Structures are given as C-alpha cells and as structure tokens.
Amino acid sequence: MKQASIFTTFFLIILANVSLFFSMPVWLQAALCCFLCAPLFLTRKYKKGLKWLLISAIFVVGNACVLLYPDNFWGHYLLFLFSGFGKLLPVVIVAVVVFSTTRVSELVYGLRCLHVPQWIIIPLSVLFRFFPTIRYDYRQIREAMKFRGLAVSGASMLLHPFRSMELIYVPLLNNASNVAADLTAAALTRGISDPGTKSSLTEVSIGVVDIGMVVVGLGLLGCLVYA
Amino acid sequence: MRKFTGLRTKDLINVGIYSALYFICMGIAEGLTTLITGLLFPGFTSIFVPAMVGLLAGPVYMLLCQKVPRFGAITIMGVLMGLFFLISGHFAFAFIPYAVCGFLADVIQTVVGQGDPQKKGLRIGSYLVFTFGSLGPVLPLWFMKNAYVASLVKRGKSQDYINVLFSHITLPTFIACILVTLVGALVGAYFGDKLVSKHFTSGAGRG
Secondary structure (H helix, E strand, O other), rough: OOOHHHHHHHHHHHHHHHHOOOOHHHHHHHHHHHHHHHHHOOOOOOHHHHHHHHHHHHHHHHHHHHHHHHOOOOHHHHHHHHHHHHHHHHHHHHHHHHHHOOHHOOOOOOOHHHOOOOOHHOOOOOOOOHHHHHHHHHHHHHHHHHHHHOOOOOHHHOOHHHHHHHHHHHHHHHHHHHHHHHHHHHHHHOOOOOOOOOOOOOOOOOOOOHHHHHHHHHHHHHHHOOO | OOOOOOOOHHHHHHHHHHHHHHHHHHHHHHHHHHHHHHOOOOHHHHHHHHHHHHHHHHHHHHHHHHOOOOOOHHHHHHHHHHHHHHHHHEEEEEEHHHHHHHHHHHHHHHHOOOOOOOHHHHHHHHHHHHHHHHHHHOOOOHHHHHHHHHHHHHHHOOOHHHHHHHHOOOHHHHHHHHHHHHHHHHHHHHHHHHHHHOOOOOOOOOO
C-alpha cells in the first residue's frame, strides 16, 4: 500500500497542535491517538505502532480511572501525570511519526513547495539526516568507554559528570565536524548552491490514503470542536 | 539566501548539525530533570529545565561559535529550536523567545565581538543570552497564570487541585528560576569553553 505523502504529515502536525487547545472526552482522545498511529502501520512499522497504541491505551485508561483515586497528594500527582502528559500524547505520537516515516528528500520537496527559504531548509534537512548518526555514534562511544572500563554503569557516569561529559562530547563533536565536511562536499557536488529551480527525484502525489487521512482527521477535528 | 549573504552552504550544514546536537542536549536535559526532580519534588521540573539545558549544551554552542564565526548561524539555530517548540505544542510563546534570544546572542557574538575567539567574556555572555531562550516554554506559567487558572476552573477542576498545581508558581520561584538558569549556563559556558580550547583549537588534534 502506498504510504501517505508529506503534505498529509504536515496536516497531522497541525491537527495534533490544534487538539491541544481543546479539552477532549476520553473516547475522543483514544480515537485521536489511534488515528495518529495509523501512518506507522501504513509504513509497515507494526512493532512501533503497537508500542505507541499500548502507551495511548495506558494513558486513556489511566485518565479514566485516576479520578477514582483518593484525593490526596499522590492522587494529585497521578492526575497531573495522566492528564498533563496525556494531553501532550498526540503531539508526541506525531513527532514519532514524523521522525520514523519521513524521508529527507520528501521533506525537502514539501518545504520547497511551501516556499520556505533555503537557509531554513538546508539546516533542517541536515538535522533530520543527522539524528540517527548521533544515536549510532553515542552507542559506539559508550561501547568504547565500557571496553576501557570507564563509566561502565550509569551511576559511575553520574559520579564524575564532567569527566564523562568530556569523554562523550569530544568524539561526538569531532565526528560531527567530519560529517559536516562530508555532507558539504556531497551537497555541493549535487548542486545545492545553484540558484535555479530545483527538480526532485522523489515524486509526491496525493493518493487515496492522503484523502482518507485528511477526511478522517477533519472529522475528528469536528468532533473536537463540538464535543 | 539573500538575507544571510555571509553564510555559505558549508556554514548552513554546520548549523544543521550543531542544532541537532543542541536539540539532543535539550532532550537529555529535559529527561534528566524530570527524572531527578520528579522524584524529589514533583511540579518543580520546569524550573530546572533551562538550567540543565545551559549546563549540557555549552560545548556544542562554543564549537558552533568557533566553526561559523559569521552573523546568522546562532540566529538560525534559535529559529530552528523555536520551530521545534512550536511544533511540539508550546505555542508562539516558546517560538518568539528562542528566536529573539538567538538573534541577540548572535549580535553579541558576531557584531559586538566580531566572532573573535579571544573575546571569551562576550562569548560566554552570548551563551547566557541564548540559554534564556529555553525559558520560553516555562514563562507562560507565570504570565498566563490567571488565564490558565480560569480555563481550569471552567473545565471543572477543583480549587484544591489548582492550588496544588500553582503553589510554587510565585515571584520568588520566578527569580530563583532565573538565578538557577544563570548559574547553570555559566558553568556550562566555562566547561564548554575549556573543552573546545583543549580539544578543538588548531593546536590540539584535529578540528
């Protein structure tokens, strides 16, 4: 099945943010979270999709049950936890969807269609491209540290905060400047600094999935306003 | 591109990479603070987040200053961070402080200090200003308290709940928040500066 286009992703971001302005009943919150998880399933990330569905379920159930808890300090704390974080849940799910399903080429194409200036597009696309690298690097650095018997556990890492920060930052930043040089060479070779109109290899077309998503989303938005 | 003629493509790519690192630092800071203060005194989390960001992100900022000593880099980083806050549901209140602080920090660093690596004081000052941008998502707690309380009452929350929620949102804690942020950012700035001059100047290793 064809996955949703980048414009639908933009729509989902707006929808999740608008939802913050409304207080919603529990069933609507559940529906919204399920709907926002849908792109994960469309891109065949079933495991991640199920995980976030489970988290949403915990929050929805928690939100419904928390008022049964006695009205003391812990009750307030739980209420704060469930209703506070629960309210942010749609935004968090959208962030997960954006980071795990968007391809950089598509994002750049979408932003160009919206006439976002070049000095935002280039750093933003680099940023998206760079996140997985940071994660990979961090794991490598931690492995290397453990191999040398440095800060093996989390506790010993916190015991010498400045030393462990130095040990992690220096290779990470060093690699960052290397990657910057590589990316610059690659991007200049592909003509990123050319002032003319850019063509795109990625074809973005509005399909049935997009129309379906937008219609369901608008429906939920309608429920949100009138609920 | 016309707006920032001083920046080349290489600089823009550098800005992107350091923004990613800054963003990660911010995420870690938020996570750590929630974990630590959440256990000790829940509710105070948001007060310590900016300080933690200042503490952790120093090296990243200092290295960006060294790599791109031109006007625009820090502004763009501020705008990008603001955009993230905007998208993650912190509204325009978070976007404007970050963009403005980024711009001011940029002016201090590259217009007043002219990106000179010798001017350590100005660089640290600009980092302090930049860190105050991360106060953005916290500020509405004080300035919009009344509106927020009203909306909570309308939503049927009990007055007790609201009192617990806002018992610590007062003027003293506001000042404390600013002081803590200042200290965190200062320590982060000194640490970052030391790290960068130790490992990333032309004398030491590669850079």
